[in-house]
Amino acid sequence: MKVYDFKGFPNPARVRIAIAEKGLTSRVEFVQVDLPGGAHRTPEFLAKNPSGAVPVLELDDGTTISECTAITEYLDHLDGEPTLTGRTGKERAIIHMMQRRTEVELMDALGTYFHHATPGLGEKIELYQNREWGERSLKRGIAGLHYLNQVLSGQPYLAGDSFSMVDITAFAGLSLADFLKIEVPETLTNLKDWRARVGARPSVAAA
Known part of the structure; x- marks a missing residue:
């Protein structure tokens, strides 16, 4: 899996914390997107997330998932504890x-x-x-x-x-x-x- 983000910004931090909580850090490649330089507005990045926001999770099959809540939902259903999105x-x-x-x-x-x-x-x-x-x-x-x-x-x-x-x-x-x-x-x-x-x-x- 790849996560496109900009380390230090609040929304990327949310996904990084969720990844660490689930013990998945070793399975993720982090790709820095130069937000101050406008890299999030390039056609290549907009193809991954039309809103131009980070973070974006890219799965091995090429599927891209944006929005922190959606990314956390996916990560939470892979395996491991704790459960971040609820059981019941x-x-x-x-x-x-x-x-x-x-x-x-x-x-x-x-x-x-x-x-x-x-x-x-x-x-x-x-x-x-x-x-x-x-x-x-x-x-x-x-x-x-x-x-x-x-x-x-x-x-x-x-x-x-x-x-x-x-x-x-x-x-x-x-x-x-x-x-x-x-x-x-x-x-x-x-x-x-x-x-x-x-x-x-x-x-x-x-x-």
């Missing part, structure tokens, strides 16, 4: 619900702020920016931090009692917040404690 219908439903909320209210919100209210990837890549929308998205992202803190008030992980892909997504979102110099309020103690526990996992260090 109820677990899977809750994980996917929280995954969507975490993407929209944290990852996407902060990503929009990055691309619209900061220099982003540079003027050659950021061809359209709406600063007002970016600033509004920042407020949504901060509200998302408060929401996740509330969820963690009654359970150890964001989708319940077990570590899942939701925790991977939220951890990557907080890493993006760090990059953007957005501080997690000191009052969000549940979120801070959770982050310390997740950050201690070997998969996170490997990614």
Whole structure:
């Protein structure tokens, strides 16, 4: 398998953590895509993912899978523990619900702020920016931090009692917040404690 990504960016980190959690690192070849240089907009890359985003998983038969959730679903069904996407219908439903909320209210919100209210990837890549929308998205992202803190008030992980892909997504979102110099309020103690526990996992260090 190949994974096309750009190491250090939040979405590629999500897939790298999932790969490490599943013990699949030795089975994956990572191919760096020069995002600042615009390599994700070439015809060759767009043939793999028309949205021009990383990461993209390419299977040995040439099949390409994009979107972090879809890639994690595939990896989770290969073999091994832990299960990142749930075992029962109820677990899977809750994980996917929280995954969507975490993407929209944290990852996407902060990503929009990055691309619209900061220099982003540079003027050659950021061809359209709406600063007002970016600033509004920042407020949504901060509200998302408060929401996740509330969820963690009654359970150890964001989708319940077990570590899942939701925790991977939220951890990557907080890493993006760090990059953007957005501080997690000191009052969000549940979120801070959770982050310390997740950050201690070997998969996170490997990614």
